[in-house]
Amino acid sequence: MxxxxxxxxxxxxxxxxxxxxxxxxxxxxxxxxxxxxxxxxxxxxxxxxxxxxVNGVSGLEYIREEHGELRIGAMTREAALERSTLVKHGYPILFETARVIADPLVRNRATIGGNLAHADPANDHPATMLALGATIVAHGPNGDRLIPIDEFFPSFFASALEPDEILTEIRIPAPGVRNGGAYIKFERKVGDYAIAAVAVNLTLDAHDTCIAARIGLTNVTDVPARASSAEASLVGHRITDQAIADASRLAAHQSDPKSDLRGSAEYKRDLVRVLAGRAIGRAVSRARGGSH
Amino acid sequence: MSMRTVNFTINGEAKSVQAESRQLLVHCIRETLGLTGTHVGCETSHCGACTIDLDGEPVKSCTMFAVQAEGKSLTTVEGLAVGGTLNPVQEGFWEEHGLQCGFCTPGMMITATALLRTVNEPTETEIREAISGNLCRCTGYVNIVKAIQYAQRKMHPTPAPEAVLQGGD
CATH class of the missing domain: 3.30.43.10 (Uridine Diphospho-n-acetylenolpyruvylglucosamine Reductase, domain 2)
Incomplete structure (x- = not known):
């Protein structure tokens, strides 16, 4: 080794x-x-x-709200995200994501920027950032370049960073009224990659109609991907048990897991259905102002 | 071969070592410095047998290069006892039978010591979460948790409840 x-x-x-x-x-x-x-x-x-x-480059470890966004320095350790009260109370989906990455010892070193730049579909932040509609800041010879997260994972284990660019910051839109998110991961044991995980971020209007929804999937697609058909099925509809069940089935249908030591493709696809249902339910509860 | 001089403090002693860039920190600690209390288990960042304290935080020394230790303060299991006296966590492992084969023990004790430095009264759940990156394959975690709770009580004793308990008859 x-x-x-x-x-x-x-x-x-x-x-x-x-x-x-x-x-x-x-x-x-x-x-x-x-x-x-x-x-x-x-x-x-x-x-x-x-x-x-780049551990000697200062000024890349921070978590702060400004300009209507949560801005996170790329060198911010997962442990810092976990300990941040701003993250825990304002962005529970991000808190839930950070605290299930690897194990506490790894999280003392691991950085959010590295988790994203590595572009591993089994990593946890990609799905959550897809759900949150994040923007990646890349710094290169010509200064900063903003990359929408939807364009950040072009192909297998590849990011949209140019060879002379470094990821410096992640920007997440501040949650609006009646917005809620959740990340639910199922793993064999602490420290393992997800068998599957689902990130959900949605917004309801005053009548409980879903007016925006984004769903990200972990480790069940070749590149970190959204369950767009599930999202579309939610938007414009009142959130009912039936609507959640329908969206969960669509999310499972859109996943493309491979059979491996973590389970068969069929098992994983059904796990996506179950986790999507739970994550949507928790996100809805948060959007309604329920408990975390 | 790309060799560098690396300066750091380990168990309170300043050291200057020669390290190839690719040398893992755990190998520098064990082979260059001869501190073999830090163990090499899985070598794949899973087991935590190689856990050391780096500037106050427990980390896996098999997943760092020695050159990254430049300017850092490291503590290994050899640095836990002060003046021949076991620290409360070590004493807890002794008193509560927190080990059998002992392979995971150095890493466990480094993690537990760091936990009790930052959290005064961890719940059992918090203790179990804190050591979830340290695998034990023989003792089981029950006595390890008891050992850490022993250390917690030793470090932060609560007022004795005897007065209340003995007030009956």
Whole structure:
């Protein structure tokens, strides 16, 4: 379990990081928390020639609300998200996501930016960010570029980041009136990837009609994806048990899980149905102002 | 081979070591410094046998490079006892039979010590969540939880309830 040899460089600023990325291109990998990268290097699934350690770049660890958005620095550790009262009370879907990632020791190192930039469909933040309609801030030679989360996962294990760009911030629209979200994950044991997980974020009007809904799926599609047909079935309708059941079936239908050690494709697809139902129910309860 | 000089503090002692970039921190601790109390278990970031304290937080030292320890303060199991006296967590593991084979114990105790430093009175659920990244495959978690609760009581004793209990007859 020894990684292939590489050149280790510590970057002290974003400009230095971008300069190193521009120089080394796809031979370089950014090391933030390292909780996905280092295991991949130990298995020699990744053999970067250059490692750019950005832990020395200051100003990338923050959680704050401004301009009608929650803004999270890319180097923010999962443990910090878990401990944030702003996240816990204002964005319970994000709290629920952070606290089921890997285990507490891993979450002391793992970063939200790394979780997204790794673009692993089994990671938890992608589905939640799809549900929240987040925007990714990428910093490159020409400054910042905003990437809608819907365009951030173009293909298998690939992100929309250019080789000379680094993910610096995640922006999440502040929840409006009667908005609620939930993330529900089913895993074999602490530390494992999800067998399946579903993220739901929706908004109700005063008459309980759903006026917006976004649903993200974890580890049941080749790239992090939304269950668009399930979303469409909810929008414009009053939320009833039947509407939730119908949307859950559509979410399951839209998933495309593979049989593996975590279960058969049939089992996982039905799990998506069950989890989608629970997540929609919890999101609706929160939107109505119910308890978390 | 890309070698670097890495400076850090471990168990209160300043160290300067030579490390290849790809050397994992746990190997630096065990092989370069000879501190073999930190164990190598799964090597895949799952088991927590390699847990050390890094600037006050428990982390898996098999999933960090030694070069990342530059300027950091590390504590391993060898640093828990002070002046030959076991720390409350170590004492708890002794008193409550919190180990059998002992393989997971150093990591467990590092995690538990960090927990009790930040949370005064963790519930059993909080204790179990805190050690969920440390796997034990023989003792089982019951006595490990008791050991941590022992340490909690030792560190934060509550007023003795005897007065109330003995007030009857």
């Amino acid at each position: 020894i990684p292939a040899a590489f050149e280790y460089v510590v970057a002290h600023s974003l400009e230095e990081t971008v300069g190193l990325l521009a120089k080394h291109g796809s031979d370089a990998k950014i090391l933030s928390g390292g909780m996905s990268l280092i295991p991949a290097m130990k298995l020699r699934l990744a053999q970067p020639a250059f490692i750019i350690d």
